[in-house]
Amino acid sequence: MRAIAKSGDTIRLTTRVGLSMTQQLARIAIIGGTGALGAAIAGRLAKAGYPVILGSREASKAVAAAAQMSDSLSAGTTGATRAITLQGMDNRSAAEQASLIILAVPFASQEATLKDITPVVHGKIVVDTTVPLVPPKVMRVQLPAEGCAALRAQAVLGAEVTVVSAFHNVAAHKLATDADIECDVLVFGDQRAAREQVIQLVEACGLRGLHGGALCNSAAAEALTSVLIFLNRTYSVDGAGIRITGELTPPKAD
Ligand SMILES: NC(=O)c1ccc[n+]([C@@H]2O[C@H](COP(=O)([O-])OP(=O)(O)OC[C@H]3O[C@@H](n4cnc5c(N)ncnc54)[C@H](OP(=O)(O)O)[C@@H]3O)[C@@H](O)[C@H]2O)c1
Numbered sequence: 001m002r003a004i005a006k007s008g009d010t011i012r013l014t015t016r017v018g019l020s021m022t023q024q025l026a027r028i029a030i031i032g033g034t035g036a037l038g039a040a041i042a043g044r045l046a047k048a049g050y051p052v053i054l055g056s057r058e059a060s061k062a063v064a065a066a067a068q069m070s071d072s073l074s075a076g077t078t079g080a081t082r083a084i085t086l087q088g089m090d091n092r093s094a095a096e097q098a099s100l101i102i103l104a105v106p107f108a109s110q111e112a113t114l115k116d117i118t119p120v121v122h123g124k125i126v127v128d129t130t131v132p133l134v135p136p137k138v139m140r141v142q143l144p145a146e147g148c149a150a151l152r153a154q155a156v157l158g159a160e161v162t163v164v165s166a167f168h169n170v171a172a173h174k175l176a177t178d179a180d181i182e183c184d185v186l187v188f189g190d191q192r193a194a195r196e197q198v199i200q201l202v203e204a205c206g207l208r209g210l211h212g213g214a215l216c217n218s219a220a221a222e223a224l225t226s227v228l229i230f231l232n233r234t235y236s237v238d239g240a241g242i243r244i245t246g247e248l249t250p251p252k253a254d
Helices: 036-047 059-075 091-097 107-120 149-157 192-204 215-235
Strands: 002-007 010-016 028-031 052-056 083-090 100-103 125-128 162-165 184-189 208-213
Touching: 028 036, 028 091, 036 052, 036 059, 036 083, 036 192, 052 059, 052 091, 059 083, 083 091, 091 107, 100 107, 100 192, 107 125, 107 149, 125 149, 125 192, 149 162, 149 215, 162 192, 162 215, 184 192, 184 215, 192 208, 208 215
Parallel strands: 028 052, 028 100, 052 083, 100 125, 125 162, 184 208
Antiparallel strands: 002 010, 010 083, 162 184
């Protein structure tokens, strides 16, 4: 059963499949939620029961993407006990209405997009997924002057916003399926508690999330993506990933 409530340029689709969750999960906005990575993360989080808002520069595009995703998720869900709640709206409205924001836009539009949402994300966590790829040489590491894309995000958003970075090394087309993915997700940020929240989201997506340390360490994962793209081409890999080996114990304090 699907309930649709429409007002202005936003649409909310709630598909109830079985019982609703008792736990109140944070509302997540995906800025660039119509794109490859954003839509894939959105789909996995929505299936895990998170209320998700897809953001776009064009509200109507986000509305259409949310409707399509809601239909396809509910078609593929059998006997689940969670409500799938997806909304679509413009990027700034999405960021305003969410308590945690995931940025998933190309490096070239990272700064402009962050400036657009800055007024509405004070006091919130913004998860930056940006890999600083500079076409056409995407197989070469080209980190920005700030040190990495995540530090750039923090500089643009200012100290009132907690930037965490993650998802750099996961192939979006794999995340878009229900398959298990052989890839760990390294999570970076200067506040351990914020990293912990993002690790929970990573786990809700069916991946292992690991503390990667301070936000500046994001440079390592961002750079690694160019190496992974090189490996994909050189060895004909369909989306190489990374794995941290060794037996891990529960994480210690920083
Ligand atoms: N794809 C992957 O496998 C992957 C893996 C790890 C990390 N990443 C990182 O995740 C981010 C998103 O990657 P993606 O592959 O999902 O990108 P994408 O599909 O090319 O674009 C994502 C969304 O960004 C918005 N966008 C595109 N051009 C824009 C512009 N000039 N200004 C503002 N918004 C623009 C579009 O949304 P609207 O048109 O709806 O506004 C688009 O749907 C990138 O930084 C990438 O490095 C990607």
